[in-house]
Amino acid sequence: MIPIGEASRRSGVGIETIRYYEREGIVPKPARASNNRRLYSAGDVGRLRLLKKCRALGFPLADAKALLDLSEEGSTDCQSVKALAEQHIANVRSKIAELERLDAALHELSGNCDSGNVSCPMLTRLQDG
Amino acid sequence: MIPIGEASRRSGVGIETIRYYEREGIVPKPARASNNRRLYSAGDVGRLRLLKKCRALGFPLADAKALLDLSEEGSTDCQSVKALAEQHIANVRSKIAELERLDAALHELSGNCDSGNVSCPMLTRLQDG
DNA sequence: ATACCTCCTGTAGCGACTACAGGATCAAGC
DNA sequence: GCTTGATCCTGTAGTCGCTACAGGAGGTAT
Numbered sequence: 001m002i003p004i005g006e007a008s009r010r011s012g013v014g015i016e017t018i019r020y021y022e023r024e025g026i027v028p029k030p031a032r033a034s035n036n037r038r039l040y041s042a043g044d045v046g047r048l049r050l051l052k053k054c055r056a057l058g059f060p061l062a063d064a065k066a067l068l069d070l071s072e073e074g075s076t077d078c079q080s081v082k083a084l085a086e087q088h089i090a091n092v093r094s095k096i097a098e099l100e101r102l103d104a105a106l107h108e109l110s111g112n113c114d115s116g117n118v119s120c121p122m123l124t125r126l127q128d129g
Numbered sequence: 130m131i132p133i134g135e136a137s138r139r140s141g142v143g144i145e146t147i148r149y150y151e152r153e154g155i156v157p158k159p160a161r162a163s164n165n166r167r168l169y170s171a172g173d174v175g176r177l178r179l180l181k182k183c184r185a186l187g188f189p190l191a192d193a194k195a196l197l198d199l200s201e202e203g204s205t206d207c208q209s210v211k212a213l214a215e216q217h218i219a220n221v222r223s224k225i226a227e228l229e230r231l232d233a234a235l236h237e238l239s240g241n242c243d244s245g246n247v248s249c250p251m252l253t254r255l256q257d258g
Numbered sequence: 259a260t261a262c263c264t265c266c267t268g269t270a271g272c273g274a275c276t277a278c279a280g281g282a283t284c285a286a287g288c
Numbered sequence: 289g290c291t292t293g294a295t296c297c298t299g300t301a302g303t304c305g306c307t308a309c310a311g312g313a314g315g316t317a318t
Contacts, residue, residue, distance in 0.1 A: 005295065015296090016276060024274090035283065037296055046256065053255050057238075058231045061274065071252045078242050078249040085239035085251065089232060096228045102187045103221050109186075110214035113207050120207040122214065123200045126182050127175065134264060144265090145307060153305090164314065166265055190305065 001031060007040035011048035018048060026051065026065045059088055130160060136169035140177035147177060155180065155194045188217055 008015045021027045027047050031039040047068060054064035063084050070077055112121040137144045150156045156176050160168040176197060183193035192213050199206055241250040 003296075014276080017274085019297095020275060035296085037283085050255055053258070055274090057235055058228075067252065067255075070249070071256060078246040078251075081249045081251050082239055082242035085235055085242065089235050089239070092228050092232050092235065096225055096232065099187075099221050099225045099228070103218060103225065106186055106214055106218050106221065110211055110218070113211035113214065120199070120210045122207075122210050123196065126179055126196075127200060129182065132265075143307080146305085148266095149306060164265085166314085184305090 001039040001041060002045075004038045004040065007038075007045050007048065010045050012052050013048045021048075021051065024061075026061060026068070057088075058092060059084070063088065130168040130170060131174075132162075133167045133169065136167075136174050136177065139174050141181050142177045150177075150180065153190070155190060155197070186217075187221060188213070192217065 033039050051064050054067050109122045162168050180193050183196050238251045
């Protein structure tokens with residue numbers, strides 16, 4: 001059983017974030033030493049590591065918790081995991097599409113901007129459009 | 130001079146958002162009628178419309194304010210506009226790259242997920258990796 | 259008079275942390 | 289035993305850009 005700083009180092013999850021996950025009920029409350037300090041098991045660290053990977057994949061925290069819960073069941077319900085993943089993939093793709101739309105619009109608008117212009121064509125078009 | 134609801138309709142910016150912009154100093158405080166209600170000029174509406182377009186292009190509010198301020202100057206400093214736009218374009222592109230990385234990783238991870246699996250390969254790999 | 263609409267101020271919530279403040283406890287060296 | 293510095297504790301506030309109330313005042317139409 002290790003203290004929170006060590007759990008943070010081993011999982012890559014920040015100390016404040018670990019306490020935040022505990023407050024929010026994402027991870028179970030850890031054991032406490034007699035001096036009231038938190039004590040983490042290898043399983044606790046494993047949970048934090050899984051959370052970290054889910055977050056790095058962009059899953060919202062609620063989904064990350066759902067995946068964590070699924071991983072606790074022995075059954076590891078593949079259907080539910082796949083559903084969460086595909087929903088998330090769809091979100092990611094729609095964000096990409098939106099950003100590409102922005103990229104094109106920005107490129108087009110700023111294209112005529114050059115030093116020496118009397119009035120900025122980008123601002124002019126934004127004001128008039 | 131029109132009341133806030135009409136300014137909201139003409140600019141497409143929500144009433145609460147207009148008041149928020151005022152609180153945050155993004156737009157100047159409008160005139161007030163004798164009954165303390167806000168009164169907006171055509172210029173005020175134009176500012177809101179420009180803000181709306183900048184936000185729709187994904188500029189952070191601080192940048193949108195900067196663009197608004199630039200548009201108020203007669204000079205309309207094209208260099209500054211271009212700098213803001215290019216910085217923002219770079220941000221957008223790095224977000225796209227990051228999301229495409231996630232998309233590929235998610236696709237790869239969930240690819241082996243199918244009904245009938247005893248243990249979910251995605252979860253297994255997230256736990257072990 | 260009634261009902262309804264618009265407006266006012268002020269505050270709290272979203273997501274997912276992050277950054278303190280202000281204190282308690284611990285480990286190591288002298 | 290004393291000091292220093294690291295680590296830990298709780299609790300609160302800040303980030304971004306809104307959005308959604310609560311609770312009230314004022315305006316308009318019947």
